[in-house]
Every structure is written in C-alpha cells, then in structure tokens.
Amino acid sequence: MRFCTAATSTQLPETRELAAALQRVHPGAPRLQALVIGRHADDEPFDVLEPAALELPGWAEIVQDASLDELVDRVRPLLLRHLLRRHDEPVVLLAPWVEVTGPLDALTDALGRAALALVPRAPEGLPADGLIPGATEIGYWGQYDPGCLAVRPGSDAQAILGWWEERAAQGDRPGSLLGSIRAAFTDLVAVVEDRGIDVSGWNLHARRLSRAADGTLLASGRPLALFNFEGFRADRPYWLRDAFTRVRVLDDPLLAELCAERARRLLEHGWVPPRAMELMRERLSNGVVYNEHLKRLHARALASGFDIPDLSTEEGTQALMTYARAKVNDLVADGVSRYLHDVY
Numbered sequence: 001m002r003f004c005t006a007a008t009s010t011q012l013p014e015t016r017e018l019a020a021a022l023q024r025v026h027p028g029a030p031r032l033q034a035l036v037i038g039r040h041a042d043d044e045p046f047d048v049l050e051p052a053a054l055e056l057p058g059w060a061e062i063v064q065d066a067s068l069d070e071l072v073d074r075v076r077p078l079l080l081r082h083l084l085r086r087h088d089e090p091v092v093l094l095a096p097w098v099e100v101t102g103p104l105d106a107l108t109d110a111l112g113r114a115a116l117a118l119v120p121r122a123p124e125g126l127p128a129d130g131l132i133p134g135a136t137e138i139g140y141w142g143q144y145d146p147g148c149l150a151v152r153p154g155s156d157a158q159a160i161l162g163w164w165e166e167r168a169a170q171g172d173r174p175g176s177l178l179g180s181i182r183a184a185f186t187d188l189v190a191v192v193e194d195r196g197i198d199v200s201g202w203n204l205h206a207r208r209l210s211r212a213a214d215g216t217l218l219a220s221g222r223p224l225a226l227f228n229f230e231g232f233r234a235d236r237p238y239w240l241r242d243a244f245t246r247v248r249v250l251d252d253p254l255l256a257e258l259c260a261e262r263a264r265r266l267l268e269h270g271w272v273p274p275r276a277m278e279l280m281r282e283r284l285s286n287g288v289v290y291n292e293h294l295k296r297l298h299a300r301a302l303a304s305g306f307d308i309p310d311l312s313t314e315e316g317t318q319a320l321m322t323y324a325r326a327k328v329n330d331l332v333a334d335g336v337s338r339y340l341h342d343v344y
Contacts, residue, residue, distance in 0.1 A: 001108050002030055002087055006072045006079055007096040009038030013271035014096035019046040021100040035079050037071055038302040068299045073174045077164040084153050095147025099262055102225035106194040107150040114190035115156035118144040119198045124206035131246040133202055142175020148198045156188050196222035201244040209254040234271045237263040284317040293342045297324050
C-alpha cells in the first residue's frame, strides 16, 4: 500500500504532518508521495513529485486556465494514474488536511474486487435543523470525499481515472464527480463503511467520540483512524471550519483535545496564519488588483516550476509581475505579454 497527496506550497505544514502521521501508523510503508505545486524545502519528510518533471499527460493544457485549488483537484487522477503505472500495489490518496490516527487498512480492504474505494462524508444523513452542513452543502460538495480514497492497479482503475480526468476537464466539482463515478461504474466502486475513517464536521453529530479502556480514541465505537480537518486553522483550534455550525469543538472535551493536538503539530511543522488570504482577494503589495488573470498566471507559473515567493511580500509580487510581463513564446507576436495573452 502506497500513500500520496497533492498540495500547494501553502499546505506544506499539513503535508509534513501527514507524512509524519503515516510513518507513526504505517512505519513499514513507503514514504508519502506528494505532488507539490510551488516552492518546497530540499529536505521535506516526504518524496516530492513536481508536475513539470512528471510529464503528466494533459498537464500543459490544465495549467492554462486553472487556479491553484483547481490545479490540485485536476491533478489527483493524473497523480493516481502515474503511481499505478509504476507500482503494482494499491494507492491511497489523502488530502493534506487529514490527520491519520490509526491503520488505514480498511480503505484497501474495501477494494476487494473493486477498482476504487470511496468514503462517504455523511452516510448517517444530515438533520434538517437549519444548521450547517446540511442538504444544500452536501448537494454542492458531493456525497463522497475526494480527499480520502483508494485505487488498485489494473485496467478498470485506469478506465475510471481516465473518465475522472475527462469530467474534471469539463468543470465537474470533485465531490459531485465522485458520485457520478459511482453511478457510472457501480460494479467497480466500493464504499468504505468504517465509521472510524473520515470523521469530520460532516458527521460528528452522529459519531460520538469516546475512549477505550486502553486509551484508544473511538468514533461510534470504532477506533478513530482518520480525522478530516479540512478548513481547520491552528490559530483557532476551538473552531473546526468556517460556516460549519452544527458541531462545536468546546462542547466536546475529546474533540477539543484532538483539535489542540492538531494545532500543536501544525505549528511545529511551520504553520503560519494565512496572512495573505485577504490580500490575495484584493491587491498585491504593489497595489495591483489580484484579478482572475493574475490568479491563473500565478497557478501556471507555480505549476511550471517558476519560483514565486509569498505574494504578501515585495519579492513575491515582483516575481509574479516579471512572469506576467514576459513574452508568451516565439509563436506569439512581439510585445504580447503573458498577461495580455490571457486577457485576449
């Protein structure tokens, strides 16, 4: 069993913790394979895969019109196909924001004869109580979690991943796309039913946390193996995720303990507050509006290996401006910059 993830450079602290957790829980497994879009250290605790060096099919087209988050979503099936072609064993894809606390054999055990194993976000259902998440959110984000799944080698998996790539290229959202995959490949898709996997704000209302006599943390009586911390910030461990109102961390001592420990580990791995988030929604350090064209060029630059530091700094802003002002290529008329080419 191999583990992989896809992340941007801002998610490196989460990716480092994921790698460390996997080594704690699965010490005999190969190192985490992490496809990183953007800058990273030379001594990361995982094997770094860079999109530009992998020669992923279709990657050149993807980077032309995708944002950073969209690049991560689009690269997942490409990454899985890449690894399956090189390793004759199941591959588990995990988002960088999950915390692995126990063995994940249930993911690969669920495969059986299936080619793909999916994990539902809220199999117990969501109450119609006006709290979030509810029916609207599950309808938008999808029933299945794209950040926790497993595939096994074979032509069936390659067919599913190829279909995934095509639908993602058409703009399907990752979560809803997985539901479409299950409908289209019913006999090839298994659903993981272990309530100790992918515990999150989507399902904690139905999965009571407790401790076994030996200290093991349980969810619905099952050993907690994976907790989904998507949207979590280490500087506010009292809150699981923006807009999620159903589960309150401070109402559950075990959840509060889990969140505090997550925050501590992220800070140890270099997590800093996303100070550039508000800036990146409006203006760069030189006052230029960070519009959709610059967002696409930013993602394209990182995906192609161009070094762009934090955009909240003058160095990062200047690097992005240099990239945007550069001539597109020899096939485009003189004087046409990357920015103008993206606009027109």
